[in-house]
Amino acid sequence: MDSLITAAARALASGDALGALKRVALRDDAPALALRGIAMAQLGDLVRAKALLKSAARAFGPREAVARARCVVAEAEIALVSRDLIWPPKALESARRVLEAHGDRVNAAHAGNVAIRRLVLIGRLDEAERALAALDPAPLPPALRTAHELVAAGIAVRRLQTQAARAALDRARLSARAAAIPALTAEVETAALVLDTPAARLISHGREHPLLLTEVEALLSSSTLVVDACRHVVWNAGTAVSLATRPVLFALARTLAEAWPGDVARGTLIARAFRGKHADESHRARLRVEIGRLRAELRGLAEVSATKRGFALSPRGAREIAVLAPLVEGAHGAVLAFLADGEAWSSSALAIALAASPRTVQRALDSLAGEGKVQSLGRGRARRWMSPPLPGFPTILLLPGPLPSD
CATH class of the missing domain: 1.25.40.10 (Tetratricopeptide repeat domain)
Structure with a gap:
């Protein structure tokens, strides 16, 4: 040489x-x-x-x-x-x-x-x-x-x-x-x-504030019953129940946890879990079924009890209930979190990272582009997507589960 x-x-x-x-x-x-x-x-x-x-x-x-x-x-x-x-x-x-x-x-x-x-x-x-x-x-x-x-x-x-x-x-x-x-x-x-950057929000007793990663770690190892909206898991003292593949059950658990120590009306639960504007008898019947399934999933961690106007969540062996949520939430929060690193991503790379179908990711990108939240560079296979890092945006460390597949 x-x-x-x-x-x-x-x-x-x-x-x-x-x-x-x-x-x-x-x-x-x-x-x-x-x-x-x-x-x-x-x-x-x-x-x-x-x-x-x-x-x-x-x-x-x-x-x-x-x-x-x-x-x-x-x-x-x-x-x-x-x-x-x-x-x-x-x-x-x-x-x-x-x-x-x-x-x-x-x-x-x-x-x-x-x-x-x-x-x-x-x-x-x-x-x-x-x-x-x-x-x-x-x-x-x-x-x-x-x-x-x-x-x-x-x-x-x-x-x-x-x-x-x-x-x-x-x-x-x-x-x-x-x-x-x-x-x-x-x-x-x-x-x-x-x-040293906030990674999530703590929601408890009707109030919320940002948490650093050290605080998130301490929360999950404490005796608090945590409904983790970042990974769709319910935690208590190291015991975890994953509801990542049960979106209806997780929506019910989160709604009940946010209202703790109070209860939640049946109409509110139906609107949050089933996205129904008007609750009819079929919705109420389905709610009873899903509440039964949630009781079975959370057995040992919490109890879901009926009240006059709806249902309430109470912890077993824990003094508090809290919700751990991403700093920014939305229909395409996971895609935005990856793009917030400032790098230019292809839709295929995002699909691999999110364990989602390319069509699902492409639809999310098109929707975000229409809202002006992301921009594309190039065409065809050379097309890349990116967005400038947002102050206080959640990192990819606490992403929710994969996007729903087609």
Whole structure:
């Protein structure tokens, strides 16, 4: 490898993309194409970066398997950043195995880290946690060790383990300082803001106020009976009853919890659960059936009792009842929460992340676009959707369940 390629690689490793381009901008050999692609990615031109890396992978000879594998890893990271979730993860795993087999453990670990970040993004936390535990960050250079700790922090935050998240972010700060890359330090500080930003609302006794993640964690581990409208779960002292697939039952539970310690009229329950404007005898009969089902689901956690005008919820073994709700609610709150990260998403990537059908997501995007809440860029397969981050908008850490499928 000649001196210009070596110097460009060192510049990229230190975060100096412009310095790298000065050395290889006019060269079209395979190593230069690869370095130019990575530099363009660091500068934010992801389309050009992807094209350069593809050209570099084709230009490397059949004996240069390691170089081609590195290009695949770089392309996978670009796909992740550009929210191209349909990019084949098997190609990344194949590249990781090639790098591991040839002794390039640093880039193999980086490939594994990219794969874990994708799993976290689409909500497969169990798989991400197992894969992260199998990676040893000790031999990694400071920049990759920072990325490793950021992934660990992201998983801990989504698990509502705020103490573990803070510890991982502290380790990430130390690694970022050792790497001496300003952009990396800024990324760590941005990630740390999640712990100091309201993530949900607490509704109790007719009042509501925002909660930080640490407060959410404390609430769910307390003796309070919590009706969690972020994940459609009823919690009490570590015991959880999921109503994510029972929207009518959850609507009833939330309405009763918001009214506690009072009761709720039958007409109000029918309107909230069945969205019926006028309650007739069929609605009342259905309400009795659904209340019976709710009693069965919440057995051991709470009791649903009939009153003169409707029904009331009372906790078993808990002193209080509270509702944990997203900061902003609406028909398409989950889509808006993903778009609030400031990245440009394709509708197919949103469908994967939300575990929803593409048609459902597209209808949600069209509706939000009509309201002026999102905007699209490009056309056809290159079309992307985005919205500017909103102050106080809920993060994707406490999203409700998947959108209803078609």
